[in-house]
Amino acid sequence: MANALVSIQILPRTKDNEDVIPYVDRAIEIIDQAKVKYVVNPLETTMEGDLDELLDIVKRMNEAMLEMGSPSVISQVKILFKPSGASMDKLTEKYR
Numbered sequence: 001m002a003n004a005l006v007s008i009q010i011l012p013r014t015k016d017n018e019d020v021i022p023y024v025d026r027a028i029e030i031i032d033q034a035k036v037k038y039v040v041n042p043l044e045t046t047m048e049g050d051l052d053e054l055l056d057i058v059k060r061m062n063e064a065m066l067e068m069g070s071p072s073v074i075s076q077v078k079i080l081f082k083p084s085g086a087s088m089d090k091l092t093e094k095y096r
Helices: 021-033 051-067 088-095
Strands: 004-012 037-040 045-049 073-081
Touching: 004 021, 004 051, 021 037, 021 045, 021 051, 045 051, 051 073
Parallel strands: none
Antiparallel strands: 004 045, 004 073, 037 045
């Protein structure tokens, strides 16, 4: 059972003001490869799973930005940690 929701907005600095979309695409690819439940929204992506695993994904996302040539990265992260269970669907069901 998932015990956390982690939302991340990743903001890589790019060389010569390049478009950040390829960087964001790579970050989302890392989430997808991790096989956790996630939802992409206009300004952030929310993942659902085990807190330790989700934080490791955030770390890998940041490392990937550097591998792509970004000299630095800002990651704005929000965490809901609920050992009894955390669910995106449960939190949003009344709005759907």
